[in-house]
Amino acid sequence: MSRLTSAFSPIHNIKHLLSRPSANFSVIDGFRALSMMMILVFHSFTIYVVMNPSLELNQVIEEGGYLWSWIWNSDKSVDVFFVISGFLITGILLRQIDKLGHVKMGNFYARRFLRLSPVYYFVIMLYWVLLGQMESSHTENLWANVLYVNNFIDYDSQAMNWTWTLAIEEQFYLLFPILLMGLMKHTGNPLRWMWVLFAFSFFVRWWVMWTDDWIFNTPQSVLAVDREFHAHHFSVLYDNLYTRFGALLAGCIAGYYYQYHRRELTAFFSSTGGKVFAWGNFVVLMALMIFPMISVRFDDYATLNVVYQVASRNIFSIAISVLIIASLEKGALSTGLNFLLGNRFWYPLAQLSYSMYLVHVVAISVVCSIVLAEIKVNAALYVHWSTYEIVGVVFAASAFATIFVAVVIYLLIERPIMNLRR
8 A cells, every 4th residue: 555655646756757867868868858849849830830721831831941940840859759769678678688588578568558558548538538529539539549550540530640659659569579589589690680670661661652653753842731642641651660660770779789889889989980970960960950851942852852751760860879879978979968968957858758748739739729819809919920929939838738737647647657567
């Protein structure tokens, strides 16, 4: 009984939320928290524009130019989540293999289920209760969310269509331990085969595009103006494990290097070549965040459109993986990353990121409804406000609401279950 009481103790759980354990990868906490905030920015813009019939997303994109192009690339923050998951899960599995000679599959699956499902199922229940009467909510398909197969359903028919990421992660957790055990037992060089599979992920994305004329021959700017194409693109290329496993594998590869090649990594990143390599990946990361491929300015570059969609996410994921490892070594880049992302400020947001992700779309939608109603009633007051200024307000209010709800869910459900599963 005392263990149960302790698990649900608000004071105990607030301490967990605010106090970062010394063993934590501080930069990973920063990456996770920053990525969640960038997803909030991305969805604040897209949801506001979708809910505002007087706006066209492509016009908003062109209005922002290169200065705000990072917003439209912030959907890559999901790939950061995938990289982190791959990195941490690989470490857990390899340490267990080193200790026991195998993975305790039942224990691993149970712990993953308990980590993701209680909060998720609670939010699913709330979604069904609050939005069950709305046809557009597609609550008749919530069974797919419960089973983590909602990404198998067409985008336009998905319930909670932002939770496709959870389906991909759970499917990956189901398959990767088996794959890793097979590579460890039956190959002389598991790392080489992981690289082969990572290279194969490029081919898969190219093949999916090449066999779909609509996606292969359509510039990305159409995603911003054609809802039917956006739904098709999402269902075919965007939310499937077989088109997104590259990011997860990038994290797994980094986790393998960190587990078994720490000495070599230290020597490499201490060398001039290693420092140039790390900085090069930082430059690539920044370039991919700034490059506005969704802009109409690139509509005539058909080959670039294909290459970008085939390769950009995987290259981005490798860059994130390199920076995670580089941050654990010494050097100017590591010092900068630890100063910016290793700050304790990020830790509570990193802890809340899962609950925040689950509820943020609903919070943004509510805030957008309130803001649009206010603008309609007092249009004269906002006539000189730009779309970017209005969405800045939407983001700030949505972030506050999302964090508030996430704190409640974390203290009452997420953290107590984590305490009990130990």
